[in-house]
Each structure stands twice: as structure tokens, then as C-alpha cells.
Amino acid sequence: MSRKASDNVEYTLRSLSNLMGEKRRRQQDGPAGSSAAAAAGERSLIAAAESCSSINSQASGGELERAARRQFQQDETPGFVYVVSVFSALGGFLFGYDTGVVSGALLLLKRELNLGALWQELLVSSTVGAAALSALAGGVLNGLWGRRPCILLASCLFTAGAALLAAARDKETLLGGRIVVGLGIGVASMTVPVYIAEVAPPHLRGRLVTINTLFITGGQFFASVVDGAFSYLAKDGWRYMLGLSAVPAIIQFFGFLFLPESPRWLIQNGQTQKARRILSRMRGNQTIDEEYDSIKNSIEEEEKEVGAAGPVICRMLTYPATRRALIVGCGLQMFQQLSGINTVMYYSATILQMSGVQDDSLAIWLAAVTAFTNFLFTLVGVWLVEKVGRRKLTLGSLTGTTIALIVLALGFLLSAQVSPRVTLNSTDPSGQNSTCTNYSYCNGCMLDPDCGLCYKLNKSNVVQSSCVPVKKESTMEAAWGRCSNETRFKTEELFWAYNFCPTPYSWTALLGLILYLVFFAPGMGPMPWTVNSEIYPLWARSTGNACSSGVNWIFNVLVSLTFLHTAEYLTYYGAFFLYAGFAGLGLIFIYGCLPETKGKKLEEIESLFESRLCTCGVSDSDEGRYIEYIRVKGSNYHLSDNDASDVE
Numbered sequence: 001m002s003r004k005a006s007d008n009v010e011y012t013l014r015s016l017s018n019l020m021g022e023k024r025r026r027q028q029d030g031p032a033g034s035s036a037a038a039a040a041g042e043r044s045l046i047a048a049a050e051s052c053s054s055i056n057s058q059a060s061g062g063e064l065e066r067a068a069r070r071q072f073q074q075d076e077t078p079g080f081v082y083v084v085s086v087f088s089a090l091g092g093f094l095f096g097y098d099t100g101v102v103s104g105a106l107l108l109l110k111r112e113l114n115l116g117a118l119w120q121e122l123l124v125s126s127t128v129g130a131a132a133l134s135a136l137a138g139g140v141l142n143g144l145w146g147r148r149p150c151i152l153l154a155s156c157l158f159t160a161g162a163a164l165l166a167a168a169r170d171k172e173t174l175l176g177g178r179i180v181v182g183l184g185i186g187v188a189s190m191t192v193p194v195y196i197a198e199v200a201p202p203h204l205r206g207r208l209v210t211i212n213t214l215f216i217t218g219g220q221f222f223a224s225v226v227d228g229a230f231s232y233l234a235k236d237g238w239r240y241m242l243g244l245s246a247v248p249a250i251i252q253f254f255g256f257l258f259l260p261e262s263p264r265w266l267i268q269n270g271q272t273q274k275a276r277r278i279l280s281r282m283r284g285n286q287t288i289d290e291e292y293d294s295i296k297n298s299i300e301e302e303e304k305e306v307g308a309a310g311p312v313i314c315r316m317l318t319y320p321a322t323r324r325a326l327i328v329g330c331g332l333q334m335f336q337q338l339s340g341i342n343t344v345m346y347y348s349a350t351i352l353q354m355s356g357v358q359d360d361s362l363a364i365w366l367a368a369v370t371a372f373t374n375f376l377f378t379l380v381g382v383w384l385v386e387k388v389g390r391r392k393l394t395l396g397s398l399t400g401t402t403i404a405l406i407v408l409a410l411g412f413l414l415s416a417q418v419s420p421r422v423t424l425n426s427t428d429p430s431g432q433n434s435t436c437t438n439y440s441y442c443n444g445c446m447l448d449p450d451c452g453l454c455y456k457l458n459k460s461n462v463v464q465s466s467c468v469p470v471k472k473e474s475t476m477e478a479a480w481g482r483c484s485n486e487t488r489f490k491t492e493e494l495f496w497a498y499n500f501c502p503t504p505y506s507w508t509a510l511l512g513l514i515l516y517l518v519f520f521a522p523g524m525g526p527m528p529w530t531v532n533s534e535i536y537p538l539w540a541r542s543t544g545n546a547c548s549s550g551v552n553w554i555f556n557v558l559v560s561l562t563f564l565h566t567a568e569y570l571t572y573y574g575a576f577f578l579y580a581g582f583a584g585l586g587l588i589f590i591y592g593c594l595p596e597t598k599g600k601k602l603e604e605i606e607s608l609f610e611s612r613l614c615t616c617g618v619s620d621s622d623e624g625r626y627i628e629y630i631r632v633k634g635s636n637y638h639l640s641d642n643d644a645s646d647v648e
């Protein structure tokens, strides 16, 4: 069968799976399903089956489809799509920078402004808390105003927050600045992936959205370098650290004044001419009719099917396909945080110290190496996402992450088991009682946040060890005794261990840390964001992403705030075993419920959630794929995707 043979009649390559899925659904609906529709479905199936046999005689359907798809993908993607994606991903960079920079800034701030533990905690978690709230609110704003104004709003908030922080004279202003920055992070974290997914062509969508997470980890790495560089500037160094983020924010703001709104949002809001113009610019030499029609059809069908009344979240929860997508999206974000990424990153300096790095500034720089590893392996994710697909990448990544967490936990367990004894009894010179002096093993001393171990080394054995209170202003020294002055460490060959115990098994924890980043960064880091940007239909996309980003931030706060308490009750190895348990549960959830979305058009993806929720990755459209030619309206020959709406 050839196109030429039928003169003016155009044929397009279609997948039969949708029709089969449709038939199965109707059968499941039982007698209530429309009999006319069933008959039409039946007729289509017979026609399609006939077409199939004719195709089989020429070439295998799979090969044909692949060839057509290759052809479609080879059409050049205009550089404009990349420019738009990179400018949006600056939002990701700022998300990474502002969450990462604060740890280094706090080291200087607590000395200069005399900050206690409560204020330090407030300055860190207020940003994450504000991000959770504004990510949720961002859903409403995205729906009402569009994606572009939300990105502009986020860059204004980032700039205002950076200015407030750089100029702050007291801790209250600092808190205000951190809240404003957090509001920006929340809006950016939910808008940017949606915007990129909506402007990207299907075969590049995963890669371009994953670039946003690459920018997040890039921002975290850059922040650690800035922290290292300005840590030598004891006075006002923190102002530069916190204020620098204004630069990318201003660049993003001016860039976006000239960049367009998402064509999908415009079509949804009736601005069709403008949408067509923007879509043409984004697709270069490709015809946009088919994409435009399929967006428009799906909006009309969704309105018919779901209705337009009531709040979007209620409609999402009552309509089975979006309810399932929401469970998968929020579940992915929850398990990302429950796998403990931020605790592992935050704790990396200590893990490195455990493994024998004694110098503090070296530990700060090695923490930058950790952030760089996270960045580098996110790059691997950008490369892999369109090759192996989202599902396999996430499953592989989480399996490795679970194993790495077990290795990390074993490292801490072995270290605790061979924990050195406390051999010297010290007494507080001021005569006050301290719990630290009661511990007889390093393990107890290490788990108490007020104490640290002061010791000497004989070859690699710990000798002359004492457990003493830590200095309030800096955990680098003891409050009194031999280890109370860093300058004496070298001359008297003394060592100070805060938060860890020196043991011969510390390398196991280091191995666990490296394995963790290598496995987490390409899959579990970026995929929750990427998958969420594509699994909701247009009417539910902003709300779906708002909810899942909110879940990400809420679990981020929960895990970071509870880590120290969890470590106190369960010890460090217990805490990491707990994260390994969560990661294992996540693995079962993802194996059961995450379908593959690679290469599909955004308008097709909804159908993946129309069947049961947990099908272990097998969707209706994957079962029994046959290729058929169907007569369609119009004259553009294009690889078409399961849209039966224009079948004559």
C-alpha cells in the first residue's frame, strides 16, 4: 500500500494499540458502554487488521514505525528551543545555589551575628518551608497567568531576596531575605520543568527537562565553590555568598522579557494565533498542524470528559487517570527525598572527615568535590534519559542507591562496633557537670551533639582519648582542655573528632557516599521532576506539578529536620538503614506503577494512566502493537500518534 496509489488521499502511520485499548475499556465498562461506539471500534479493528496483513507483506511494522520515527526525529530542532530551555533552567540553577550556599554562609554568620542553633535552623528551614508553600500556590498562578509571568515573578523574588540578604544588618532581615528566596525557589521549581516540557519536541523533552536538574546540581556545586572561596573573608564574606545569586536572577528576568509564553497554555486560553506563531518558531522546518490539532483536540476532549466545574484538584481526584498520575508523581517526589539525598550531601563533609581527612578547610573543598560528583552524574542522566527511557533509568538508579545506602550504613555500623574506648577522665575546669565526661566509648560521645572526642594516634591506634564538650561557637574545637585551641592540634599531634569516631572501617562509609552519588544523580535526582512535567493532561498540569513539588519540599524539610533526632535514637547506621528501607519501598512502588513516557507526545501520555494503576510498566498501548494505515484528513504526511480524533 502506498500513498501515491491513492492520489489525493493521504495515509498516515498509526498504532492500532489505542483502538485495542479503547475496545478493552469499553468491554470492561460492560453493557453501560455505548453500543454504537463498540460497533465503530469493531469496524476500525477489522479495517486495521486487514491493513496489518498488507503491511506485513512489505516490511515488519516495527521497522516501518522506527524508520518513520527516525525520519521525524532527524528534522532539525531549532536552536531557539535550547535558548528557551537554558534561560528557564537558570531557575533550577538558582534553586540549587540558594539551597546550597547557606551552609557556608552560616559558618561566617554565626560568628559575626552571634547566631544560636535555633536561628541557624530557622535560616535554613525557612527557605525550604517557604518553597513548599509557594510551590503549592504556584499551581494556581500558573493556571491563571501562564508560565512566563511565573518565571518572571520567580526571578524578581530571587533578586529581591538576594538584595535583602546582602544588605542585612540583623538576623530578622536575614530571615525575611531567606523567606523571599524560598518563595522564588518554590515557584521556579514547579514552573520551569512544565514550561520546558511544553515547548520541547517529544524526542528531546526528557533531555531538556533533565537539563533543569543538571542546573540545580550545577548551582549546588557553584555554591560550594563560592562558599570555599569566600570562607577566607571572615568579615562580610557571607554577604557576597548570599548576594551573588542576584546575577543569574537578573539575567533570567531580562532574557524572559523577550522569550515567549508556552504555546500549550496559549491554546488552552484561546490565544490560538499567537500559539501557532510560537509553535512554528519552536519547530523550525517541521509542519506544526498535527501537533497544534492534537493539542486542541485533547483540550476539547478533556473538557467534555472531565467538565470544567469545580476546583482543579477535586476534578483531578475524581477523574481516575489524573488521580493515578498524581499518586505516581507525588510518590516519586516523596521517595526522592526519603532516599536521603540532602542528608547525604549535607553530611558528606563529616563522612570525609571520618575517612581520615583531618583538615577542616580541606573538608569544605572536598564537599565541593561531592557536589561536583552529583553534578557530573546528573550529566550522565541527561545523556541516558532518551536512550534508556525514564522507567529503566529510575529503576536502575534506585536499585544502586539502595545498595549504596546499605554500604553507608554498614560503614557506620562497623565503625560503631570497633568504637575506641575513652581512656582519660577529664574534669570541667569551671567545676560544672557535663554529660560528655560520662561516656566510656567514642560511639556514645559521637551521638551526643554537645560532645566530641579529643585523642592522639599511636600508628593508627587511638590513644589518650577524652570525651569533652564542644565549643558553642564552632564545632571545630572543644570548649576546654587539650583540644580547645586549633593551633595546638599540629604542635601537640592532637586530633578532634566531632560527629564521628576514628576507626579503620571509615573507608566503607566513603565508598557508600561515592556509590550513592554515582547511582542517585542520573536517575532519582532528575526523573521525579522530568516525569512530573509530562504525566498530567494540560488542564491538570499546573496543579499536578504544584502538588508534587510541594510534596518534594515538605519531605525535604521533614527528612532534614528529623535527621539528627533519628540519628540520636537509631544511631547513624540505623538512620541510613532506615533510608535504605524507604528506598527499597520506593523501588517496589516505581517497579509497579511508573509507566514509560519516553518519545510520547504530552497529549498521548494521559492514556498510560487510563488502565489499572500498577501494571508493572505494561500499558494498554504497549500490548499487541500493530501498525496500520488509516485514511485521514489533511495533506501532511507525518508520523502520527494514536489520535483517533481525525479518522474519517
Ligand SMILES: O[C@H]1[C@H](O)[C@@H](O)[C@H](O)[C@@H](O)[C@H]1O
Pocket: 213, 216, 217, 220, 336, 341, 342, 374, 524, 525, 526, 552, 556
Ligand atoms: O533533584 C534535586 C537534586 O537531586 C538535588 O541535588 C537535591 O538537593 C534536591 O532536593 C533534588 O530535588
